[in-house]
Amino acid sequence: MAEEFKTYRGSCHCGDYIYEIKLGLDFKATKCNCSSCYKKGGLWVIPKQDEIHWVEGGVDTLTSYTFGEKTFHHKFCPGCGAQLCIVGTMEVPKPGEPYNPTTVFNVRSFQYGQVGDVWTLETKTLDGKSYRKPYEPAKFTGPEPEAATEGAKIYTGSCHCGAIRLALKMKPLDKTSDERIMDCNCSICNRHGSTWMYPKKDQVVIEGEDNLGVYLFNTKLFGKTFCKICGIPIHNQPQPITEEQFNNLPEGHRKWLKSGQDLMPINLRTIDGLDVDDLNVVHYDGYNKNPPRYVEP
Known part of the structure; x- marks a missing residue:
């Protein structure tokens, strides 16, 4: 047949x-x-x-x-x-x-x-x-994140080409970690293939930000960043907003924006030596739970 x-x-x-x-x-x-x-x-x-x-x-x-x-x-x-x-x-x-x-x-x-x-x-x-030669990750050369976290470990990582490098300071990540780690199937996260974690801003340092592409859509309150050279997704970037613009937002959007102002969500797939399949990753149905629904082109 x-x-x-x-x-x-x-x-x-x-x-x-x-x-x-x-x-x-x-x-x-x-x-x-x-x-x-x-x-x-x-x-x-x-x-x-x-x-x-x-x-x-x-x-x-x-x-x-x-x-x-x-x-x-x-x-x-x-x-x-x-x-x-x-x-x-x-x-x-x-x-x-x-x-x-x-x-x-x-x-x-x-x-x-x-x-x-x-x-x-x-x-x-x-x-x-x-297949072929082992990959050699780019080395992070910036300062240590400022967060004071007892028992913290410094994780480093990068996009694939190394134009963007980052350091993450937090308690060790493994199956016993209670950190919120999430795969989202919304229209953009699914396409980017990101696995998200939500550390505070003082737990993360990013080098090479001039090489970041920033994609804005829908509310345009957060930008989805990626390396302009190799395309690897990096983090969610809160966008500048005036007090007047903030007050004109729907209540739900104001709450969402305020809750994320102190955070720097990062794509854990960028971290060297860490396999997201070894972590407790939650599946979040963002495509159906985050209105308005994306219209496929």
Whole structure:
């Protein structure tokens, strides 16, 4: 019996890039543990290469990031930071050989309702971490966070290219930690693949902020930041607001903004030597619990 295929529609969050691809009905997404895929929480599928259709934008105008032997080009939206696809080959073509790259797409960029929830999506694992040379994280060189926390540990991390580096000062993180750690499936967090934790501002120091892209949407009270070079999501950034603007907000938004003013939510996937799968991560249904609901482009 011939394999049955279905058309899936995906997009970045801001809508500048929209695509449609065909996949078999029983596809499994690949979860790669390499340094780059882990930091972006990527879940990859290989569509029929002759059935890739860009409705808006195109692969050539996405920001491209490559590293190592540069056989893969990781493509993300320069406006909102959503990681859409990877283009490349397993090996560098030899002189005279044709270059026939494969394009794989990130299921996290599929529009809501296309495949159900990523938490229950059937996946297979690729041990990309053992492929080629080990990843060498960038070194944090800034000052220690100012927080006075008894029994604290200093964690350091970065985006993938190292243009943005951070330090986090807090009690050790493991299965026994009672810190609020959360995966959210809202329209932007799902696309970014972030795993959030909510330390106070004096517990975090960020270097290289000039390399941060900031994406604003909906209320525009918080910016979702990402590295402009490699696209890795970093943190939630409260935006400046005047007293008059604050007083004109709905009551719910005022409470939300006040509750977050002393916090610096960070993406734990940026922290070196920490695996979010080893922590107590709560699944939060932000797509349905945070009105108004995002309209898929």
